[in-house]
Amino acid sequence: MDLWDQRSFQMIIRPFARLTTFVVLMLIGSASLASAQGVGIKVGPTFDEFSDDVLDFDNRTGIHAGLFIGGSRDKVLGLQTEFNWLRKNTATEAGREIRIDYLQIPILLRLNAGSSSANGPALYGIVGPAFDFKIADEVEGLTLDDGFEGTDVSLAFGGGFEVARIIIEGRYEKGFRRINKNFSDLAEIKKQSFTILFGLRFK
Numbered sequence: 001m002d003l004w005d006q007r008s009f010q011m012i013i014r015p016f017a018r019l020t021t022f023v024v025l026m027l028i029g030s031a032s033l034a035s036a037q038g039v040g041i042k043v044g045p046t047f048d049e050f051s052d053d054v055l056d057f058d059n060r061t062g063i064h065a066g067l068f069i070g071g072s073r074d075k076v077l078g079l080q081t082e083f084n085w086l087r088k089n090t091a092t093e094a095g096r097e098i099r100i101d102y103l104q105i106p107i108l109l110r111l112n113a114g115s116s117s118a119n120g121p122a123l124y125g126i127v128g129p130a131f132d133f134k135i136a137d138e139v140e141g142l143t144l145d146d147g148f149e150g151t152d153v154s155l156a157f158g159g160g161f162e163v164a165r166i167i168i169e170g171r172y173e174k175g176f177r178r179i180n181k182n183f184s185d186l187a188e189i190k191k192q193s194f195t196i197l198f199g200l201r202f203k
Contacts, residue, residue, distance in 0.1 A: 037070040037078060038118070042167060042199035049192050050090045050098075060089035060097075064195045066104070071124070073162070073201070074116040080108040080126065085135075088191060100137045100148055100179075106130035106156050118201060119164050127157040130173060152177045152191070160197070167199030 043065040050057040065085050072078025084104040091097050107128050114122030132152040139147060152175050160169030173193050180189040 037072050038201060038203045039067070039069050040165075040167065040199055040201035040203070041065075041067055042082075042169065042197040044169075044195060044197040046086065046088070046193045046195040048088045048090055050088075051190055051192065056093040057098075058091040058093070060091060062089045062193070063087040064197060068199070071110045071112075073112060073118060073122070076112055078110045078112065080106075080110045082106050082108070086132065088193070096140050098137075098139050101135040102132040102152070103135055104130055104132045108156065114162075118203070121161070121163040123159065123161055125157075125159040126171070127155075130154040130156040132175075147181060149177065149179050149181055152179055154192075158195075162201065165201040167197070167201060169197040169199065171195045171197060 043063075046062045046064040047059065048062050049059055063086070066082050067084075068080055068082045070078060071080040082105065084102075084106070086102040086104050088100045088102065089098070107130075108126040109128050111125045112122060113124065114120065116122075130153070132154065134148060134150045134152075137148045154173045154175045156171060156173045158169060158171035160167055171194070173195070175191040177190070178188045179191055180187060
């Protein structure tokens with residue numbers, strides 16, 4: 001393997017190594033939180049919007065699926081962590097389809113109201129930062145080497161309803177960072193989305 005190939009290989013591997021280490025540490029730190037406060041899954045459609053002052057995009061529907069940990073369902077206030085897979089879809093004005101996949105890790109403050117029982121009816125609200133780590137991206141089915149940034153930071157907030165361990169939630173996310181690498185001197189593309197989630201609490 002020549003020097004150029006070694007550098008290319010390291011550029012590809014290093015972000016995944018850092019991401020894997022971060023996820024493992026988060027999982028270890030969340031293990032006791034999950035056993036004490038709860039765990040469950042959520043999945044649903046996410047309605048994505050990519051915005052820029054110069055470029056126009058057509059909205060597309062993506063996918064949100066993940067695992068949530070914590071939340072202190074039996075208390076008024078709790079802290080909730082999630083590990084989500086997000087598929088963001090959009091299209092340029094010229095019709096070029098864009099797909100970006102993220103691993104998202106939000107840290108959310110949760111406000112609970114209603115029954116403290118896991119099977120009883122309750123309302124809740126959530127707010128907090130969400131950290132998005134790019135897994136893959138495609139434009140018209142072609143993978144880009146340098147098309148989009150590797151990370152984004154969003155503000156997530158919303159609310160939901162729980163009864164008999166079944167969850168229905170609405171969530172809005174507003175991205176703060178420019179996500180495009182190409183043409184960054186001409187365009188500053190940011191993302192936002194509204195998501196409807198359906199979930200099941202195991203504990």
